Structure formats: C-alpha cells, structure tokens
Amino acid sequence: MLMNIISSERLAQALKSACLAEIRAPKPGNVSDYSAGHGMTAQQFKASANAIAEPLTVPGASVGERILCAVQATQEAVGCNTNLGIVLLAAPLLCAAQQPGERALRPRVSSVLQQLTQQDAELAYEAIRLAKPAGLGSSVRHDVSEKPKVTLLAAMQEARDRDSIARQYANGFADVFDVGVLRARETLARFAGEEWSVLSAYLAILGRFPDSHVERKFGSELARQISSRAAVLDSAWQRCDSPQAMLPQLLAFDAELKRDGINPGMAADLSVASLLALRLEDLLQESFTGGEAKPASHRSKTKPQHVGA
Numbered sequence: 462m463l464m465n466i467i468s469s470e471r472l473a474q475a476l477k478s479a480c481l482a483e484i485r486a487p488k489p490g491n492v493s494d495y496s497a498g499h500g501m502t503a504q505q506f507k508a509s510a511n512a513i514a515e516p517l518t519v520p521g522a523s524v525g526e527r528i529l530c531a532v533q534a535t536q537e538a539v540g541c542n543t544n545l546g547i548v549l550l551a552a553p554l555l556c557a558a559q560q561p562g563e564r565a566l567r568p569r570v571s572s573v574l575q576q577l578t579q580q581d582a583e584l585a586y587e588a589i590r591l592a593k594p595a596g597l598g599s600s601v602r603h604d605v606s607e608k609p610k611v612t613l614l615a616a617m618q619e620a621r622d623r624d625s626i627a628r629q630y631a632n633g634f635a636d637v638f639d640v641g642v643l644r645a646r647e648t649l650a651r652f653a654g655e656e657w658s659v660l661s662a663y664l665a666i667l668g669r670f671p672d673s674h675v676e677r678k679f680g681s682e683l684a685r686q687i688s689s690r691a692a693v694l695d696s697a698w699q700r701c702d703s704p705q706a707m708l709p710q711l712l713a714f715d716a717e718l719k720r721d722g723i724n725p726g727m728a729a730d731l732s733v734a735s736l737l738a739l740r741l742e743d744l745l746q747e748s749f750t751g752g753e754a755k756p757a758s759h760r761s762k763t764k765p766q767h768v769g770a
Contacts, residue, residue, distance in 0.1 A: 467744050472555055473514035475744065478655065479737040480510035480547065483729065485656035487711045488663045489691070490718035491729045498719040505539045512538035513548060517555050524577060525584030525613065527552040532588040545592040546730030549585070549626050550637070551737055553577075558741045564749045566742045571633045574614050582609035582616050625673040625727040634738070640665050641735025642742070655736060657704050660711075661695075662735040667728035668692030674726040687725060690714065 484506050487495045494503050516522075516530035531548040557569035586609055609616055617630035629637060641662040648661035668691040671684035694710060701707050718724070 467558055467748055469515075469518040469520055469559075471744060472518040472558060472741075475740040476517060476551060476555065476737055477510050477514045479659075479733050479740060480513075480544070481507060482655035482736060483659045483733045484510075485654075486660040486663065486732075487708060487715060488660055488725075488729055488732070489694070489711055489714040490687075490723055490725045491663075491715075493715075495712060496715055496719065499722070499724050501541065501543060505541070506543050508538045509535045509543040513544060513551075517548065517551055518559070520559055522556070523581055523584075524552045524556050524573065525581030527556065528581075529584040529588040529591075532592050536591060542592040542594050544730075545589065545594050546626050546727060547733050548588070550629060550634075550730055550734035553630070554634070554734065554738055554741060558745060564745055566738060566745055567633070567638055569745075574630055574633065577613040577630075579609060579612050582611060582613040585613050585616075623673060623677070625670060625731060629731070629734070634734070636666060636670065637731060637734050637738055640669060641731055642739050645735050645739050649739075652704055654704070658739075659732045659736050660704070661698060663728050663732035664691055664695035664698055666731050666735075667725050668695040670728070672725040672727045675723055679723065683723075687718070687723065691725075691728075 484492070484503050485494050487493055490498070492498050492501050492503055492506055497503065512534040513531040516534050517527045519527065519530070522530075528548055531552070532545060535542070535544055535548070553570055553573045554566070557566060557573045560569060560573065562569040562572060611619075614630055617624075617627040620627035621631040622628075625636070629635070644665040645658035645662045648658040649655070651657075667688055669688070671681065671688040673684075675687055676684035694707075694714065697710065698707055
C-alpha cells in the first residue's frame with residue numbers, strides 16, 4: 462500500500478487551481494472575472510482560495526477539522542461567506558486523496574464518507590453557523606443551530622432532498638463524478654483552459670439538477686426554469702466551435718440573473734469540486750504509476766477573452 466505519495470503542497474495547488482479556474486469562468490449568475498455580483502467581487506474569491514488551501518490539506522486532519530479551519534480562514538481573509546459549499550465538498554475529496562487506498566479516487570471518497578463521525582458533524586455545524594449562508598432556513602431534524610446527535614453523513618443524508626451538497630455526501634459524490642468530472646474531461650480535450658472545463662461542468666450540472674440554493678430563496682418553479690435555460694445553453698455549448706462564440710449568450714444570461722439577485726451557487730460549488738476531483742484522479746494515477754501526469758492547467762495556456770475588452 463502506497464502512503465503519503467501526494468504532498469500537501471501539490472494538493473493545495475490543485476485546490477487553488479480549481480478555485481481560480483472557476484473565477485475565470487463566465488458562469489451565468491456567479492461572481493467571475495467578467496462580472497462582480499451579489500455584493501461580492503472576484504478578488505474576494507481569489508483571496509478565499511488562497512486562504513483555504515492549507516487548512517483543507519493538513520495531513521491527518523479529519524473532514525470536520527478541515528471544514529471548520531477553512532471557514533475560519535475564509536472569515537479572517539474576506540469576512541464573508543464566499544466558499545462554504547466549496548469547503549464542504551473539497552474536504553472529503555482531499556481527505557480521501559491523502560489516505561492510503563485504491564488507485565481510484567471514487568472508492569476512497571466513499572470510504573471517507575462512511576467513516577465520518579459525530580464530531581465531524583459538530584465541527585461542520587460550527588463552520589456553517591460561522592459562515593451564515595444565505596437562505597439556509599431551518600430543519601425539524603438535525604438543524605445546524607443545535608448540537609448534532611448523529612454523524613455528519615447521517616445529517617447530510619437527512620438533508621439530501623433539499624440541498625445539493627448534502628446529496629453528494631449521501632450518494633458518494635455521484636453528481637460530481639458522473640456528470641461534472643466526465644464533462645470537465647471532455648472539455649479539456651476540446652478547448653484550451655481549465656476555466657472552460659469548469660464552465661462545462663457548471664452548465665451540465667445546472668442543466669440536470671435545479672439549484673438548491675435558488676430553490677430555497679426563490680422556490681422550486683423558478684429553480685426549474687433556470688435549470689431548463691441552462692440545459693439549452695449546455696446543448697449550444699456542446700456544439701460550439703470555440704468558447705468565445707458562446708460568450709454573448711453566457712454574459713447576457715449572467716446579467717439577467719444578477720439583475721434579479723439569482724445566484725446558482727450550488728452548481729458553482731459542484732463545478733469546482735468536479736475540476737478538483739479530476740485533478741486528484743490524475744495525481745493518484747501518477748502516484749501509482751510513477752509517471753508524470755500533467756496538471757490540466759499545464760495542458761493549455763490560453764486565457765478567456767472578454768467581450769469588448
């Protein structure tokens with residue numbers, strides 16, 4: 462069994478690269494280099510990416526410890542909630558990559574999820590209270606305002622039908638691996654730039670699953686409408702010859718959503734997790750084969766071109 466093959470530094474770099482690629486991607490409704498929104502700027506998200514890299518990759522740290530320390534670091538860096546969803550998704554992925562196990566990332570993640578404890582839940586609940594995410598609401602069972610009496614996995618399973626991130630814990634990150642990672646890999650083969658792989662994962666995920674953040678704030682009908690429009694954009698994206706050809710449609714939808722205060726944040730978080738999972742899969746493959754897997758960012762050198770820039 463190979464142990465400690467992937468250094469914390471390489472894992473931290475993989476996480477930062479995924480977060481920064483997401484900010485470069487013109488994902489409709491989300492903060493990006495193209496457009497601020499929802500009272501936040503791209504610079505805050507970039508500072509948050511740097512802040513969470515170390516606490517999320519501490520060797521031997523539990524999932525709950527990683528989550529709480531990362532949220533605390535974010536609060537110290539920017540003073541607001543820019544990345545709670547990313548932190549909740551990245552913690553088990555990175556924990557899985559640092560533990561001995563199979564070559565494939567997915568079974569490692571399943572093992573980590575099954576080993577989650579009540580203490581993980583306590584620490585995660587504390588982190589959620591600290592982050593104060595918009596539209597959180599309350600729950601009859603396992604509400605985050607109370608001390609949990611179950612494991613973090615059990616709490617997430619309870620919330621799976623109303624929260625996209627909880628669903629990943631409950632289904633072994635199926636949406637990430639089966640939709641996000643798959644689409645991200647396909648796009649890396651088509652276009653230069655990790656930002657386009659994040660955008661592709663975002664459109665694929667939002668087009669298939671109504672965003673639970675939008676649903677909590679605006680209702681299920683509007684969430685379904687946004688999902689349907691994303692599916693149309695996703696279909697056009699898969700047929701386009703270049704990312705730049707899609708920018709007018711993407712930015713128009715982005716402006717409309719931000720005008721109405723609509724932020725499909727869960728889909729954004731899942732798109733970051735998808736690129737991170739892809740990178741971790743490659744790093745694990747390299748660690749077992751002794752080869753030199755090129756990070757996705759090294760496969761291309763082009764940057765997004767802003768319309769009118």
